Amino acid sequence: MNLVCSNCIQSFPADRMHVLPGWVEVPGEPGAFAITFRCHGCYPAAIDDTERRVAAWDDATAAGMTRFIDLWDVRDFLPELADANDREAARGLVRIVRASDGKALLPRVVPAPGAVEATGFLERISIFSSSLRRWKVLLWCLAIVLAGLYCSTVLERL
Numbered sequence: 001m002n003l004v005c006s007n008c009i010q011s012f013p014a015d016r017m018h019v020l021p022g023w024v025e026v027p028g029e030p031g032a033f034a035i036t037f038r039c040h041g042c043y044p045a046a047i048d049d050t051e052r053r054v055a056a057w058d059d060a061t062a063a064g065m066t067r068f069i070d071l072w073d074v075r076d077f078l079p080e081l082a083d084a085n086d087r088e089a090a091r092g093l094v095r096i097v098r099a100s101d102g103k104a105l106l107p108r109v110v111p112a113p114g115a116v117e118a119t120g121f122l123e124r125i126s127i128f129s130s131s132l133r134r135w136k137v138l139l140w141c142l143a144i145v146l147a148g149l150y151c152s153t154v155l156e157r158l
């Protein structure tokens with residue numbers, strides 16, 4: 001399976017990609033954190049940016065991180081953050097992502113083949129995109145995931 005780096009728009013095998021919460025700004029709306037895929041070259045700057053935002057913890061970051069943590073069930077997926085408040089959970093998330101070299105969230109967003117239906121992953125995404133106001137950001141996320149899936153399908157047929 002291949003994924004597309006959302007910075008340089010190049011395709012790489014999923015196990016070489018890094019996954020992190022990335023700050024996304026859509027014109028006319030406040031920014032938000034979205035699941036972000038980065039290649040080796042683009043990852044360091046991206047995790048630095050996220051860490052800087054979380055360290056500053058302004059109102060927009062706090063709101064964005066709270067939504068991101070809930071949307072992706074971060075407290076369930078990373079049990080060490082289960083009892084953390086939002087700010088602690090956000091710092092812990094950045095620490096865990098960095099310590100894992102951007103791999104900690106990979107199984108959360110790219111289930112093993114065959115596990116997609118079992119986890120209801122696509123169903124979750126479509127439910128969230130229809131119920132949240134941040135639909136533009138979510139559609140952008142979904143487009144990235146689908147672009148990755150499409151690339152992998154095309155490449156596997158070659």
Ligand SMILES: [Zn+2]
Nearest residue numbers: 005008039042
């Ligand atoms: Zn890249």
